[in-house]
Amino acid sequence: MKCALVRPDGVVVRTERHPTDAARGPAAVVGTILDVAGGLADKARADGLTPIAVGIAVPGVVDEARGVAVWSANVGFRDVPLRDLTVKRLGLPTALGHDVRVGGLAEARLGAGRGTGHVLFVAIGTGIAAAHVVDGTAAVGAHGAAGEIGHILVRPDGPRCGCGRPGCLEAMASAAAIGRRYAELAGDTVDAPVTAAEVAERAAAGEPLAGQVWQEAVEALADGLASGQALFDVATIVLGGGLAQAGDRLLIPLRAALHERMTFHREPQLVAAALGDEAGCLGAALLALDAVGVRDLQEKR
Numbered sequence: 201m202k203c204a205l206v207r208p209d210g211v212v213v214r215t216e217r218h219p220t221d222a223a224r225g226p227a228a229v230v231g232t233i234l235d236v237a238g239g240l241a242d243k244a245r246a247d248g249l250t251p252i253a254v255g256i257a258v259p260g261v262v263d264e265a266r267g268v269a270v271w272s273a274n275v276g277f278r279d280v281p282l283r284d285l286t287v288k289r290l291g292l293p294t295a296l297g298h299d300v301r302v303g304g305l306a307e308a309r310l311g312a313g314r315g316t317g318h319v320l321f322v323a324i325g326t327g328i329a330a331a332h333v334v335d336g337t338a339a340v341g342a343h344g345a346a347g348e349i350g351h352i353l354v355r356p357d358g359p360r361c362g363c364g365r366p367g368c369l370e371a372m373a374s375a376a377a378i379g380r381r382y383a384e385l386a387g388d389t390v391d392a393p394v395t396a397a398e399v400a401e402r403a404a405a406g407e408p409l410a411g412q413v414w415q416e417a418v419e420a421l422a423d424g425l426a427s428g429q430a431l432f433d434v435a436t437i438v439l440g441g442g443l444a445q446a447g448d449r450l451l452i453p454l455r456a457a458l459h460e461r462m463t464f465h466r467e468p469q470l471v472a473a474a475l476g477d478e479a480g481c482l483g484a485a486l487l488a489l490d491a492v493g494v495r496d497l498q499e500k501r
């Protein structure tokens with residue numbers, strides 16, 4: 201769990217990390233969230249600051265309007281009324297958001313998409329998910345499940361995805377998928393697992409197999425992003441998550457592949473995320489401040 205005390209002017213006063221340890225079960229995780237939030241509020245008061253709101257972001261399906269963590273594969277949440285529990289415990293206005301959507305919110309308002317109005321933030325890590333942000337607000341969807349770009353079908357005959365269907369973008373181009381594909385093609389020629397970052401490095405160094413695997417992933421990503429652009433017509437696509445740390449090794453071929461796929465569509469800028477590890481905490485803070493009608497963070501930072 202990444203946690204921060206953020207002032208309305210955007211200054212991060214304090215950061216903390218705590219183990220989620222999801223194996224303890226969802227009730228214990230919720231207990232830790234409440235303890236950590238309460239502890240941060242106490243530390244703020246001890247420093248002479250006045251906590252005004254709490255923002256919490258969790259993975260999975262999140263009903264932001266009701267403040268409920270509806271479902272999460274990783275943490276095991278099933279209809280947890282996290283907002284009400286936090287209000288009860290801390291006595292502060294609380295906003296509940298989705299981890300990728302708040303990251304997108306922060307990148308769109310404070311980071312790489314700042315000033316461009318219409319932003320698609322795509323986080324590529326173990327999985328792939330997106331947030332569509334228009335004028336500083338991330339679309340949530342009717343059921344709290346907007347932005348699942350990782351489950352766009354890009355290769356009907358492709359490998360089976362974690363969701364159960366074959367050929368999803370996530371099954372072709374997530375960091376995990378790239379590592380798996382390399383291992384599959386390399387067979388006995390490698391004795392240890394090769395990560396996506398290493399595939400990128402080997403590709404850049406001219407290794408043909410790595411080059412092939414990287415290019416396959418780039419082509420699949422370009423198909424997914426082209427679908428995203430057809431739907432949303434954004435000014436900027438911001439790439440975040442672990443894979444985006446490949447930098448130009450990803451951005452340069454991906455820009456070219458996306459360019460090839462644009463017909464009448466306007467080509468978006470394709471850029472790397474700018475806020476790194478801070479995006480989630482800043483986005484949760486933005487959501488909390490939005491909930492109490494404070495928008496200073498956006499203008500002052």
Ligand SMILES: [Zn+2]
Nearest residue numbers: 351361363368
């Ligand atoms: Zn899928």
